[in-house]
Amino acid sequence: MNRRMMEKALSQIDDRFVQESLEKMTAENKGKSKAGKYEAPGSGGVGRKFLILVLAACLVFALAAVAYAANVWGIREMFRTELRELPEAVVEDIQVHTETAAAEDWSARVTESYCDGSKILMTVEVSGGDRYVLAPTYVEPQSSIGEIGLSGEQTLEDYAREQGKELLFVGASLMQNEGLGIFTEGQNNRSTSPTEMVILVESDRSNADPVESAVCRVYATTADGTSKNLEIPFTLGAAPIQGEEVYVPIDPDAIPGITVGNATVTKTSLGVTVRYQETITDQEAAYSILKRESPELPGLMGGFVEDGSREIILTMGQGEIPDQLTIRYYDEDKAYMGEIVFEKQ
Numbered sequence: 001m002n003r004r005m006m007e008k009a010l011s012q013i014d015d016r017f018v019q020e021s022l023e024k025m026t027a028e029n030k031g032k033s034k035a036g037k038y039e040a041p042g043s044g045g046v047g048r049k050f051l052i053l054v055l056a057a058c059l060v061f062a063l064a065a066v067a068y069a070a071n072v073w074g075i076r077e078m079f080r081t082e083l084r085e086l087p088e089a090v091v092e093d094i095q096v097h098t099e100t101a102a103a104e105d106w107s108a109r110v111t112e113s114y115c116d117g118s119k120i121l122m123t124v125e126v127s128g129g130d131r132y133v134l135a136p137t138y139v140e141p142q143s144s145i146g147e148i149g150l151s152g153e154q155t156l157e158d159y160a161r162e163q164g165k166e167l168l169f170v171g172a173s174l175m176q177n178e179g180l181g182i183f184t185e186g187q188n189n190r191s192t193s194p195t196e197m198v199i200l201v202e203s204d205r206s207n208a209d210p211v212e213s214a215v216c217r218v219y220a221t222t223a224d225g226t227s228k229n230l231e232i233p234f235t236l237g238a239a240p241i242q243g244e245e246v247y248v249p250i251d252p253d254a255i256p257g258i259t260v261g262n263a264t265v266t267k268t269s270l271g272v273t274v275r276y277q278e279t280i281t282d283q284e285a286a287y288s289i290l291k292r293e294s295p296e297l298p299g300l301m302g303g304f305v306e307d308g309s310r311e312i313i314l315t316m317g318q319g320e321i322p323d324q325l326t327i328r329y330y331d332e333d334k335a336y337m338g339e340i341v342f343e344k345q
Helices: 003-011 015-038 045-070 075-079 088-093 156-162 283-287
Strands: 100-102 107-115 119-127 132-136 166-174 182-193 196-205 213-222 227-235 243-249 258-268 271-280 289-293 301-307 309-317 324-331 336-344
Touching: 075 088, 075 107, 075 119, 075 182, 075 196, 100 227, 107 213, 107 227, 119 166, 119 213, 132 156, 132 182, 132 196, 156 166, 166 182, 166 196, 182 301, 196 309, 271 283
Parallel strands: 132 166
Antiparallel strands: 100 107, 107 119, 119 196, 166 213, 182 196, 213 227, 243 258, 243 336, 258 271, 271 309, 289 324, 301 309, 324 336
16 A cells, blocks of 8 residues: 555545444434343344444544554655655655564564665664664764764763663665666665664666565664674565657767767656766766756756666656756866757657
8 A cells, every 4th residue: 555545545534424423323322221121123233333333444544544644754754855855746656564574672664665667765664672772873882862863962872871771773775686776775864762763775776677576684783793684575566657758869979088879768756767878988088077967857866887888877857758858967076068968769
């Protein structure tokens, strides 16, 4: 079930109907107390059973809503920063998960995922149980408790000792395989309590083929250097392709040091992805390229996979697939180098 389906299901329950049902049930119960055990058969029993089923269903939805609301830090919330935010349309294609793995003293659960031909996003919740205070892998025992969202002058080491717990430094990643084709990966951590953490894993794919499953690897290290790992297999639902076009460069040699091939442009709910090959003709000039952007697709960003030639993979461009595509190049000093203009084939 995805996030939007849950929201729609809950929105269909009419509060007045629930209230009327409760009032009717209460009135029937009062009538039954007056009639006692000699109440005539069939005098409302079917109605009561029906109402009980309805209210039970409402209770299930209500509990689901509470569980859903508790996941405050899903993909959209973890991804959002001052500089970027996921498009609203992505909500339709975010999958909600319950896959879990647990060891004796700690556990982890994959909560949400998004997958298309260029990117996989996943959130995982980690719990330290009664034993561990959780911290990101990039901090140290002597780091401030501010690293896990607490205020004060204590170090993480002192805080954990005061709480009668141990420190556990936690991170997560997707286990690589040929189908996923991950070439870069990053993560964002947020402590939701001293013993709980949510991790967003953001993976860029070189393989655009659909994938149906993945494995989240949650890795951890104690303060004394002991390693602990949990592996969580989970299913992936592919976001539908909303459009795809092929473009041809007007002048493939317009940028010094490279020759550019045809581009494939694909649109999903996450945005527009642009893929094309750069063949290197002058290595020094090619390595001076720092950034590529497109005026037609604001927000377009990404990198490349290098193996003799470079496959450029730029993702999350916002807007519709254009009739003409321009890729502007900038060097390591952020100076404009020129542009490649593509025309739709």
